[in-house]
Amino acid sequence: MENKANVPRRPIWTGSLTIGLVNVPIKLYSMIYDRGISFRFLHKKDGHPLKYQKVCTKDEKVVPWVEVAKGYEIAKNEYIIFDKEELEAVKPESDKRIRLDKFVDYFSVDPVYFDRSYVLMPDKSSGAYGLLLAAFEKKGKAGVGRITLRTKEYPALVHAYKGALVLTTLRYAYDVVDPQGFEELKKLKEPEKAELDMAVKIVTDLSGEFDITAYKDSYKQKVEELIKKKLKGQKVVVEKPAEKEVKELMVALRETLKQLEKK
């Protein structure tokens, strides 16, 4: 497993980044991959994959997509029904523009607010992008603005990272728990001076550089080893039989059945 994710091929958003009068056309690429181990549910008995079906809770019948609506629960088991069109109509219009109206120190925004990071790349002209990048690198600041991705509007930070502009969407204050809400914190005692000195010394002694590549998902590695072992021994391979091959077999089969009947 490499330490870095592959560069994505397609931008997920195009628009522009503006600071005052400077307007920089940009493309936005995903920067984060969730590369866990994924499993598919199978039927234990015959190894075939399971599928999900939407079943009506009233008559237990499978409901086709065209009959599906969205409901907003206003009280227990009481919903307001929305059509797809109704919700479509109020979708925020992506204004295709990220306006940076403030500059802050990157870590004055605590990482608990960081949602997801994206790489910004110049769209067509790279001159303005280079200029902006140089300014960010020189000042060591991050720009604050807003971006609309799909149906959601996010606060966002733009900063220079490894010679590129990176945008990080932020969580809203109301989506993040304030730890001071926990009762436990109210009962904390003041530490003794000697204890504190000791703790500070330990922290100082253990201080060092942080290397993210030193961390590996050991569960994932173990499962991958297990998969390799299983591949050598028994395995569950379920492939759809190729239609053409099945047809040819059926032709042969009919012929043979005819012959066997004659006997």
Add this chain to the structure above:
Amino acid sequence: MSKKITKVEFTNLDKLLFPQLKITKAQLIEYYIKIAPKMLGFLANRPLVLTRFPDGIDKEGFYEKDAPQGTPTWVKTVKIYSETAKRDVNYVLCNDLDTLIWLANLAAIEIHMPLSKAGSREKPDFAFFDVDPESPATFEDAITVALLLKEKLDKLGLESYVKTSGKKGFHVLVPIAQKYIFRETRTFVHQIGRELAKEQPFVVSEFKETKKPGKIFVDYLQNSQGRTMVSPYGVRAVPEATVSTPLEWTEVKKGIKPTELNIFSVVKREKDPWKKILENKQRLKV
């Protein structure tokens, strides 16, 4: 879909089983389907031993006596106590087309059968001569011996039947009434083999001589309970995808090439030389 005409659920049809000839599992299944009318009668009620090659003949295959895990309930099996394994072994019986197709779908390329049936395991219905040339003896030499053997059996008034082994030799069978035990058929076959060996310097009839280069062994030891031979029309796990092919005695002559009797050519043969073999219940003088 037309699924209902077989109970078998096909899997991995495009798996290459014979990589040299690019033969897929679909083609193996097709062969067994097409040959079934000629083949099924030989398999009926015989506890089968399979050699499976799920990843093709270039990868390790395995012998299988026990019906594998996941054997459908409609597949007939028979429990037989194994002295060596000290337990019951659950053998597959292939009494119908679906089971044969199912075996092919398991990539059970080689299907071996005993010389007796499940209900009367100690009484064979064939006496079996395995004509096996040891290099540099060739298939040509095996032809000579098979014909000498036929001549000998003819003189005894016994009708014999021949098939290629699918490898380098011949299998000669004398169908018999189910009234002899294996010890008797074994003695009979051994006796004939000894006579041949006396008359022909290149024939050997004793197990200890089998590996003598240039000799042809007429093997009598297979005439034992629990021993098996590759089934008539059974495929061999060799690169040429050969078939153990029943032949007319007139076909056993110079020029016949066992490697050309493969899963594609054998289904095209109109001859059915063993058609009457199971009805021909002969008596031995033992």
